[in-house]
Amino acid sequence: MPPSQPRSPTRRTDAERNRDKILNVARTAFADPAAEVSMAEISRRAGVGMATLYRNFPGRRELLEALYTEEVDAICAAARAPGASLSSWLHQLFAFFASKQHIAAELLKHTGSGDPVFGGGRARVVAAGQPLLAAAQRARETRDDVTIDQVLDLIHAVATIEGDASYVAPILRTALDGLRVGGQQGDFTWPRE
Amino acid sequence: MPPSQPRSPTRRTDAERNRDKILNVARTAFADPAAEVSMAEISRRAGVGMATLYRNFPGRRELLEALYTEEVDAICAAARAPGASLSSWLHQLFAFFASKQHIAAELLKHTGSGDPVFGGGRARVVAAGQPLLAAAQRARETRDDVTIDQVLDLIHAVATIEGDASYVAPILRTALDGLRVGGQQGDFTWPRE
Numbered sequence: 001m002p003p004s005q006p007r008s009p010t011r012r013t014d015a016e017r018n019r020d021k022i023l024n025v026a027r028t029a030f031a032d033p034a035a036e037v038s039m040a041e042i043s044r045r046a047g048v049g050m051a052t053l054y055r056n057f058p059g060r061r062e063l064l065e066a067l068y069t070e071e072v073d074a075i076c077a078a079a080r081a082p083g084a085s086l087s088s089w090l091h092q093l094f095a096f097f098a099s100k101q102h103i104a105a106e107l108l109k110h111t112g113s114g115d116p117v118f119g120g121g122r123a124r125v126v127a128a129g130q131p132l133l134a135a136a137q138r139a140r141e142t143r144d145d146v147t148i149d150q151v152l153d154l155i156h157a158v159a160t161i162e163g164d165a166s167y168v169a170p171i172l173r174t175a176l177d178g179l180r181v182g183g184q185q186g187d188f189t190w191p192r193e
Numbered sequence: 194m195p196p197s198q199p200r201s202p203t204r205r206t207d208a209e210r211n212r213d214k215i216l217n218v219a220r221t222a223f224a225d226p227a228a229e230v231s232m233a234e235i236s237r238r239a240g241v242g243m244a245t246l247y248r249n250f251p252g253r254r255e256l257l258e259a260l261y262t263e264e265v266d267a268i269c270a271a272a273r274a275p276g277a278s279l280s281s282w283l284h285q286l287f288a289f290f291a292s293k294q295h296i297a298a299e300l301l302k303h304t305g306s307g308d309p310v311f312g313g314g315r316a317r318v319v320a321a322g323q324p325l326l327a328a329a330q331r332a333r334e335t336r337d338d339v340t341i342d343q344v345l346d347l348i349h350a351v352a353t354i355e356g357d358a359s360y361v362a363p364i365l366r367t368a369l370d371g372l373r374v375g376g377q378q379g380d381f382t383w384p385r386e
Binding site for chain 2: 143145146150153154157158160161162163167170171173174175176177178179
């Protein structure tokens with residue numbers, strides 16, 4: 001096989017750089033839903049022309065989908081990183097849920113809940129988290145009466161609680177402690193349904 | 194002081210009976226939001242005339258508010274019942290949150306979130322639950338880094354998770370186990386923010 005064209009893995013083409021610039025600007029802009037930043041404003045802040053912006057993202061919906069997909073990619077990559085543990089990943093997942101709420105909400109306005117981007121994102125996060133949960137359950141660190149779907153729903157529910165970080169942090173801690181095997185044991189019995 | 198008119202405490206006047214009949218019918222009717230039961234249908238099912246219905250509840254909003262208040266009354270009374278414990282009360286609270294969602298959602302449509310019935314209901318539940326949490330924390334059964342507001346928000350968040358009872362029950366158990374003091378201890382340390 002001939003050697004491939006010499007190219008650093010970190011070297012990016014102009015097209016890739018433009019796409020990244022647009023996404024970085026859009027991520028910041030959409031973090032504040034009250035700002036209602038227009039496509040023209042995103043083009044201006046990213047320093048790319050409208051033609052370049054629309055060539056990459058034909059509309060606001062495509063931009064939102066790309067941001068959403070990028071965040072799902074990141075959370076899946078975190079689950080597969082060397083040394084990843086369920087406990088550290090669930091903290092990242094919480095931050096992911098909390099941060100993507102605005103993007104998900106605006107995407108919903110454009111597409112409705114039937115958007116395959118949503119369902120596909122969930123399925124990918126489930127697939128990425130499942131081995132971490134299984135490993136923690138095998139190690140008897142995590143209770144074995146919950147599935148990855150139930151764990152995701154619990155963390156997501158906590159992420160929807162309103163309040164600043166200092167208010168929500170003990171609630172998240174409570175949920176995470178409940179997932180520990182120790183949380184199921186002890187001499188004090190809670191009534192079960 | 195002259196003795197009061199002899200009257201059993203369980204004897205109800207016609208007016209009270211009519212009000213109860215209407216509320217019982219409305220509670221069932223509103224449990225299924227898809228049914229969209231009209232005031233005329235409630236009058237028919239309760240076996241009272243429209244004049245009686247409207248004398249008790251001038252509109253749908255007043256009926257919804259009465260149902261909501263009645264459920265708040267019940268959950269507050271449960272907290273103050275002899276032998277009440279935080280653990281058993283939180284199970285009741287979960288059922289309360291799960292069951293009042295339709296009523297609360299429809300009431301929101303009529304009044305907006307500024308409705309004093311909502312804020313007042315929350316304040317009353319907080320006041321009723323606070324002594325139970327304090328007692329459980331004094332007994333070192335429940336972790337002491339959460340307030341009654343945080344406990345309510347956690348249980349409410351779990352109650353919003355979609356799924357049948359067998360799906361949600363282990364999630365509720367996880368949250369309740371996390372509230373136990375045992376849930377905070379053990380040799381396995383979760384990362385803290």
